[in-house]
Amino acid sequence: MQVKVLFFGRLREIVGRAEESAEIAPGARIEDLFAGFRERHPELAPFRPSLVASRNQEFAPWSEPLAPGDEIAFLPPVSGG
């Protein structure tokens, strides 16, 4: 199934794009999606402990399963304001 994946801040710089489309197996979780990107971009790995994931614009646990058409974002520690 296909999901949209968004990257911000330093993650966007590492991946080289703000937005990616990913093809993943049914039953895959947010954690699995990140692992896929980490394999292609090993520089992402050290950021994992400080990231929060969102699914369809709500914070979501890494264990949450994905659905087709989901919009997932990996969010570095926020620094607005």
Next chain:
Amino acid sequence: MSAPAEDLVQIVRQPIDPLALMNHVRGPGDGAVAGFDGCVRDNSTGRSTLYLEYEGYEPMARVKMLEICAQMREKFAIHRVAIVHRLGRLEIGETSVFIAVSAPHRGPAFEACRYAIDTLKRIVPIWKKEFFADGAVWADGEIPPSGNPGAPAGV
């Protein structure tokens, strides 16, 4: 979620007009309008800042800013709220975020305004990059609460 018709929540890429926002929330029943102006400082972590760049997950940032407005109404006796955050390149002294709150009395106006900026800085998906003469860094940020209440970040 939508705000009461009178609240104003925006993400912009132009200079912010603080006075216009203070006037937007002001109403005849208000005895107080409190404002917070978040501006770009000329130094950070011991270095001179040249400028900042702000980036945001705009749709989710708007959702979170609207949630903050709703929380403000639950906690404080206030009337109207305006929260505007600017993205893109900001020069020293420019306003990156402005929050205006009106209320019949000054206590709730001040408290709600403080609550708004403190919460924005914890949960709104916006990031700033600091540019110095000798390089640039993404600012250290706050890890927002995850989807699991009570779970540590990253779980």
